Amino acid sequence: MTNLQSRLQRHHAAACFGLIATFGAVAASANAAAESPYPSKPITVIVPYPPGGSNDIFARIVAKEIGEELKQPVIIDNRPGASGNTGTGMAAKAAPDGYTLVAVSSSMTTNVAVQGKLPYDAIKSFAPVAMLAQGPFIVAVSNDFPAKSPQELIKAIRANPGKFNYASSGPGSVNQFGTELLKAKAGKLAITHVPYRGMGPAVTDLIGNQTQMLISSGPSLLPMVRAGKVRAVGITSLKPSPIAPDLVPMASAVPGYEFELWWGFLAPAGTPPAVIARLNAAVNQALAKPSVKAAILKEGAEAKPVTPEKFAETIAADVTRWKALARQQNIVAD
Incomplete structure (x- = not known):
């Protein structure tokens, strides 16, 4: 082997080692970020309606409390449009990391029953986090x-x-x-x-x-x-x-008649279960406070702490229920 070939081999080896070291550092950094305690930065709650409506009011009541519990700001981001579908669709496409939530209500499930193509699937696009209220x-x-x-x-x-x-x-x-x-x-x-x-x-x-x-x-x-x-x-x-x-x-007068709305937080599908559990616990802790209960009651509902699993069951049942009623009573959107 010539001296030139030897120097080229040593240079190639050093370059490869440098690349490996760089990739290792990047991987280590990514792992460290993944393992950092949740939450480590502000959380955004998309409200798919203008300020002042029930979704917005309930989201703000609870956001303030869970921000204090989680030691991170919880920012309300109003994104109205298309009967709530614009902001809800944005949330469905957000990163599933627990830093973007959407405040929805029963109207999401009635929208599914009467509207055609939506920018989300009410069940498959989201991981239910917590119910806020029911009334x-x-x-x-x-x-x-x-x-x-x-x-x-x-x-x-x-x-x-x-x-x-x-x-x-x-x-x-x-x-x-x-x-x-x-x-x-x-x-x-x-x-x-x-x-x-x-x-x-x-x-x-x-x-x-x-x-x-x-x-x-x-x-x-x-x-x-x-x-x-x-x-x-x-x-x-x-x-x-x-x-x-x-x-x-x-x-x-009409046995069996019941119609109650709910409000709650959803996260994008794929959000880690541990993050969902942390958020659910923070919301339910907030809903147990007398001041929060009173604020929600003033707006025509009751605080409704449930598990993510129970909330998921409620959403799925409502989608089925309202689709059937829309067909039976010929309910259609514009």
């Missing part, structure tokens, strides 16, 4: 409507088929689902759907008796009830609810 709707009628109880409401509609209208915040909305479920459970109530673009105009026309019934959340209706502008006749939980303890469940 019933209020059943309200115009002051001119001849009913003051669930029994009188059902009796009046049956005695006047096609005479009355019910309002919703839009085609395929949770309000429509809640009312169509009541119709299905009661046995073909003949009351006509009038969809609006948002809850504001729906409530306005209920007050003006342009429509006669609206099933919606406590925050949407209770202020109008207390002001005497509309009349509450029932609640959609199976049992009396602390959000309006004086209201009788609609199930007293």
Whole structure:
């Protein structure tokens, strides 16, 4: 072997050793990052609606508490659009590392039931983290409507088929689902759907008796009830609810009728189970605080701590339930 060949071999060996060392350092750095305790940086919660709605309010109530527990900032990022599908789709595509969550509600499952192609799969795209809250709707009628109880409401509609209208915040909305479920459970109530673009105009026309019934959340209706502008006749939980303890469940007139919304956090599918468990524990610890319970109750719901597994079961059951109801009652979106 010539001196030149020997020098070339030594140079090649040194270069290879350098590459190996570099790759080793990169791998070691990656492993160290993977093994760093969670969380080690701020967490972002995408809210797929504008500020001020129930998703946003509940997310902010809980985010503040879990940020203190996890010793990291929890940042709310409002990404509205497409009935919540824009922000939810963004979350589905985020890195599954526990640093991006999305605040969703039952409307995600009703969207699945009535909308075509979505930028996510409600079950396969996400790892359920924790439920935040659950709450019933209020059943309200115009002051001119001849009913003051669930029994009188059902009796009046049956005695006047096609005479009355019910309002919703839009085609395929949770309000429509809640009312169509009541119709299905009661046995073909003949009351006509009038969809609006948002809850504001729906409530306005209920007050003006342009429509006669609206099933919606406590925050949407209770202020109008207390002001005497509309009349509450029932609640959609199976049992009396602390959000309006004086209201009788609609199930007293329509056996088995129950319609309650939930709110919760999801993570992208593939998020490590240990991270999910850490987040779930932090959320449930927050929900146990009296101040958090009171804040959620003020917004028309109750704190609802459950396991990730139980939350996953709820989502899957709702997707199946609402798809079946949409087919049965011909519920379609715009």
